[in-house]
Amino acid sequence: MRRLLIIAGREYMSYVRTAGFWLSLALAPLGLVVGLGLPVFMDRAQQGSTVAIVDLTGGDYAARLRARLDEDVRDGGIQAMRLLALTTAGPDAAKAVREAGGRGGEPAARAELARVAPGAASRFKAPPPPFRIAPPPPSLPGERAAVNAALRPYISGERTLPGGEQLDGAVVLHRSEGEIAVDLWTAELGADTVEDAVRVAMRDLLRAERLTAAGLSPDLLEQVEDLQPEIRELSPKAAGGGEVSLRDRLPTVVGFALGVGLFMVIFAGAGLLFNSVMEEKSSRVLEILAGSASTTEIMGGKILGVAALTATMMLTWAALGTLALIQGAPGMAADVGSVLMGRGLLLYFVLYALLGYVMYAAIFAGIGAFCDSPREAQTLLTPVILLATVPILFMSLAVRDPGSPLLQVLSWIPPFTPFLMLARAGSEVALWEVVGTLLLMLLTTAAVVHLSGRAFKAGAISSGPVDLKRLLSRLRPAKAA
Amino acid sequence: MTSALVVDRLTKRYGVQTAVNDLSFSVEPGSITGFLGPNGAGKTSTVRMILGLIAPTAGRITVLGSQTIRPVQDRVGFLPEERGLYKRMNPVDAVAFLASLKGVPTAEGRRRARTMLEAQGLGGHLRKPIKALSKGMAQKVQLVAAVAHHPDLVILDEPFSGLDPVNQQALEGVIRDIAARGATVLFSTHVMQHAERLCDRVVLLARGRKAFDGTVPEARAAAPRVLTLEGQADAEALARLPGVVAVQPAPPAERGGAPRLTAVVAPHAPVQEVLRALFSQGFDVSRFEMKEPSLHDAFIVLTGESLPAPQTLESAA
Incomplete structure (x- = not known):
């Protein structure tokens, strides 16, 4: 155990001492912020644009189009307030804001938001219009082709509007x-x-015009436009045994997110471990270690070291994410927290992550011990990578149809179990399935660790190219004379 | 006194190929033992079995009184044939890490690493990453790492390979120092000169089998000696002398010099008797020279195999 911990410590520190570790620790949340904020940045980048409306129809379409665009901007504001209410104060608050907006427009929605989520309302800023409408350039001709020709230099930047x-x-x-x-x-x-x-805006405007021309009164038209059937989604699986709310769907979404997260964590960790073993193999350090410690200690130490490293990164990101969620959407944070704790998802995550990581890490370490170069690694790892892509293909099915028989069968295949069971875990999977798959994984992981340990020992002192056939032959026990 | 290492009827087969065949020998505490043989003789397989890296097909190994390596692993130092260290680590950290695996506290390991590396002339390179060191320097670091925990048994697999003659000489000094400290040294090599200068005992291995086990003089005694004679001598009469097994003409020592003959004297045959018979029979010999066989010569005789030519200072220059 002493040697195992020493090897784990060296493995951990060898990564922590690199600039790459701190960069990835900092850059991943930054990447997430940039990824999430990118659409907003892109919208903002276009918000500064100026657009002119030229009306050659002989009617008042320009004014009506402008009015419709302004209305759409106000509707966007109400939608933003509804979303803010949803994330900070829950679905009931969101519904109240939407209904207030429907009744009294943007001011009523703002007042309702101030009532249901005062903190959020104080920092709410209505989204700016996507572009500004300016008067068209002066002295435009009255014919379409000539207008287009006259507009071209303005759009290309050769000319500017009177104000510059x-x-x-x-x-x-x-x-x-x-x-x-x-x-x-x-x-x-x-x-x-x-x-x-x-x-x-033009589609709505022309539809309204055509319906009015057909004899529909303006009041009725407005009613038609506002017509939005209230759909109640019901399910016996809903918390109250009736109406399905966002809170009911949250466990499925959280389970799916945990499954995907686990996939990334396991393969990031196993990948790090694989590279580390391959580096030690190619630099002949493994043979030195083999002369000082047992295979179990070397492999176990390396697996533990990388697990500690992965856990450090995961916990840091999880802490930052939790803080951001509490700050930005406390209502959502509370719901996610109750799903994680209440449905045992967090416990399942820990158990499946533990067994899944050890299983894949042992496989990768066993293979890595035979590889001197990335080319050898590619040959030996391809079957494992292909196998690993299967759960990714089926994880989305867990959200759409968690009770699918195919999914249930696949969940019992140990290499897929951690990811698919987590993805399904939010949908009330039977306890016997959880316990059964965990036991099967435990047995499989023990067998994999045993076989990988044997391969690791043989690989650590082997030399020359190794193909899959030779690797598998090393897994057989040595014959005694 | 209990032997530091006992190898008893050891056999290792890889499929149909037998790498080590019924090998037995023992190494006494505090001695330097050379484990000699050409490449492919089974030296590395034997060393790996001693260290528990591979399992023997048959036979028994006792290391420092233990039937398995595990309980005595911390008392054994090992330098593998193919060297390797963490390239990004500095020498002090690398030595301290490997010593810590052998039970030396990290602080003490670092202290020993600094002292030993400085003694090896690496004082100016203690903080450099190992990838920045020359091959010779890295090998010194590796040797220090193998002995920093003050092992009772040090196993060095081809320790001289890849070193230039100057560093080979320095390494011989290091091995003597290790033995002087009381540790037992077993080193494998295919270069007989090192064994000849260093070893108390040698074990010669050929095609997986033991060909000889004994002291260097005993090994040499197994090889015939060559007596060179200068003057007027009858080759046929010379060949009939007791102990002489073959006679061959040799070129004169200098242009226009006296003719020469080389007489191969059988192992263990007293050379004095040959010389006495030579003079008593009236051979006109102006000069004679007796060349003692080297370990290299003994190896060829004992195993029937040839070895690669040893590297000398001249050939390396």
């Missing part, structure tokens, strides 16, 4: 074969914010 402002886009409303049509100018080929907003 750059025009990033233009909406030219005209008639084509009697129907209202749009020519849309944008400075950037890939920018679709303006297109999306104009498409939705």
Whole structure:
């Protein structure tokens, strides 16, 4: 045990002393923040754009389009308030904000948010409009082709609006074969914010116009537009035995997230271990260690060292994530916490993570002990990697159909068990299945550790290229004379 | 006195190939024993079985009185044939880590590492990563790592391979120091000169079998000696002298010099008797020279195998 701990300590410190460890520790949360914030940054980047509306229809479509766009912005604000209420104060608060917005518009929604989630309301900022609408350039001709020709230099940046402002886009409303049509100018080929907003606004506007022309009264039209059937989703599995709420769905989502997280953690750890063993094998350090400690101590020490390293990173990220969730969405944090603790997901995670990590780490260490180069590693690892992709393919099925018989069968295959069982665990998996799969994993892990230990010992002092056949032959017990 | 190492009827087979065949020998405490043989003779397999790295097919090994290596592992030092250390570690950390596996507290291991590495002339390289050291320096670090825990039995597998002649000479000094401290040294090599200078005893191995086990003089005595004669001598008469097994003409020592003959004298035959008979029979010999056989010569005779030419200072220069 002393030697095992010494080897584990060296393994742990060899990573902790590298700049790469601290970089990955810091960069992963940073990457998450950037990943999550990227759509917001991209939206903000486009929010500064200026768009002009040119109306060649002879009607008042420009004013009506502008009014519709403003309304959509206000609706977006109400939606943002609803989401904020949902994450900070729960589904009931979100529903109240949505209903208030429906009744009294944006001011009513804001008032309701202040009532149900005062803290969140104080820091709420309505999302700015996706773009600013400016008056069109002066002295534009009255014919469509000429207007487009006149707009081109403004959009390309050769000319600016009278105030010196750059025009990033233009909406030219005209008639084509009697129907209202749009020519849309944008400075950037890939920018679709303006297109999306104009498409939705014009569609609603023209539908309303056509229905009004058909004799629908403006009041009835408004009612039709606001018509949104209330759908109650019911399930006997819901907490109250009736209506399904977000809280009911949360365990499934959390279970899936834990399954995916576990997959990443296990293979990141096993990958680190594999590289470490391969490095020691190629530099002949393994043989030195084999002269000073038993195979169990060497392999166990390395597995423990990398496990401690992985745990350090995982716990740090989990702590940062929890803090961020508590700060940003305390309601959601409380729900996730109750799911993790209440349904035993955290305990399952720990048990499946432990057994899954040891099983895969032992396999990777056993194979790594035979590899002197990445090329050899590629040959020997490919079957394991292919096997490991199977649970990833089926994990999403656990969210859609957790009771699927196929999923149940696959959950009993030990290499898939940790990931699929966790993904299913949020959907009230029977206790006997949990206990049974854990016992099977325990037995399989013990067998894998035993066989990998034998391979590790043979690999540590082997030399020359090794293929899968030779590796498997090393797993057989040596014949006594 | 109990032997530090006893190898008893040891056999190792890899499939149909027998690497070590019924090998027995023992190593006395405090001695330096050479384990000699050409590449592929079974030296490394034997060393690995002694260290418990591979299981014997048959036979028994007793290390420091123990039937298994495990209880005495901390008292054994090992330098493998293929060297290896953590490339990013510095020499002090590497030595202290390996010593800690043998039960030496880290602080003490670091202290010993510094002292021993400085003694090896590596004082200026203690903080450099091992990958920045030359091959010779790295080998010194590895040797220090093998003995920093003050083992009772030190097993060195081909310790001289890859070293230049100067470092080979330095390593001989280190091995003598280890033995002087009271430790037992077993080292394998295929270069006989090192064994000849260092060993109290040698075990010669050929094709997995023991060919000889004894002291260096005993090994040498097994080989014939060569007597070179300068002057007028009758080769046929010389060949009939007692103890002479073969006679061959040899080129003169210098241009225009007297003719020479070499007489191969049988092992254990008294050379004085040959010389006495030579003079009593009236051979006109102006000069004679007796060349004692080397361990290399003895090995060829004892095993019937040849060895690679040893590296000398001249050939290395």
